[in-house]
Structures are given as C-alpha cells and as structure tokens.
Amino acid sequence: MNADDRTGPRPQGFSHRELREMLGAHVLGALGEPETVALRAHLDGCASCRADLEELAPLAGDLRLVDPDRAPGPVAPPRELGVRIARAVAAEAVLREHRDRRAVRRGRLRAVLVPVAAAAVAAVVTAIAVLPDDAPPPAPAVAFEQLPLRPLDPAVSADTATVVPHTWGLEVRMVAAGFGAGQTYRGIVRTTDGRSLPAGEFLGTGAKAVTCNLQTAVLRADAVDFTVVDSAGRTVLDLPLPVVRAG
C-alpha cells in the first residue's frame, strides 16, 4: 500500500478483467509501460489479483520455455495487449501439460494465465476461459515447486529452480550461470532409498546464464535431492527436495 493517488481497483480505464488478463504477461515482463503502471497500481488495492500473481510468479520460467510454434490453438488476432508483447508465450501449453494433475485446481490459475503473443508473428493465443471474479479461490497450486538452489562452487550463481512432477518422473528447470564454458555438467537425483540416478546433462556457458531443463525417470515422491556435478564429479549445485506425499 502507498499513498499514490493512482492506486485503486481500476486505474486508467482498464476493466478488472483486462487487468487480470495482464498478470500472465506481467510475470514475463512482457507488458508495455502504461499497462505495467496500471497493473501495479491496481495490485496495490486488489488482494485477489495479488494472490493470482503470487501463484503465477513461479510459473514464469515455465512459460518462457514454451515454444511458440507448439502453442495450442486457437489463435486470435491481437487485441489491446498484442502489439506490445515482446515474447511468444502460450500459457495454456504449460497448463495443458499439467491439467490432469489434481494439484492444479481448475479455474483461477487458468483464468488469469492469459497467453501472450509471439514476438515476430504477433499472434495472440486466446485467453483461456475467464472465470467470474467472484469465483471461489482454489487451493494453491502445488504441481510446480519453486525451490532455492544452493551453489556449492563460488563461480556458480543460481537462484531458484522450478520442479515439475510429471507422471513419468520429475523435471528441474533452472537458470544459472558460472558453469565452465564447454564443460559437461550432469544432473543427479538421489532417491529416498539412497540411489543416485542420472538427471540429464548440459554444457557450461561460462558467465552467460544457461537455461536448463533436466529430466529424470525418478518420481518426485521418490526424490530427496537434486545436484549438479562437474566432469570431475564435484558437486557444484544442490537442490534439496522436500518430502512430498506420494500421489
């Protein structure tokens, strides 16, 4: 909250629905300035949108990974947002992947995850069914976990990883930097029964941030820890995985 006169439920003539639809683009940094200003002002005064934003924020990394060419239809002409959008995103692709997970409750997330337009193509994937604003809030989504990464090598910098529990195993998505350029790094998952199993590989890119999407056939419920080791077998990054109930 602040004393800014612009705060309030519907600044600058945007409808509440329009403001809610901006949340997805907002977490991707894909909103133009007027929309950003309007949305920030609105968020100051709207607990509901703040809650939506909180749920969306951890998905931002996943949305950025969506390939626009694989974006699900239907594709509609750009509306107000389209012209300003700098990045191709199809939020529904991510949501569709996880739709059947009981942890992702129907409704609110999908309602606010408005797919955004493709940079060059300017195609806007249509908004997913928008629920009435008075729809009851669902339980928080737990299909994605946003967990802190612990660099164990001073050269490595990393913040958080997104852990996605698939039916076939788990997936760790992260952005990190400081891995030796051209060197091979391996992901390893440790299981509840003490095994260490491979979870993908990637090449270091030095100071340049690398976006990794590492996968393993170990189910989330069976995993207790994810680490990245260098070619010498040294652990350079650790991601403890909290115990979850098998589902």
Ligand SMILES: [Zn+2]
């Ligand atoms: Zn609102």
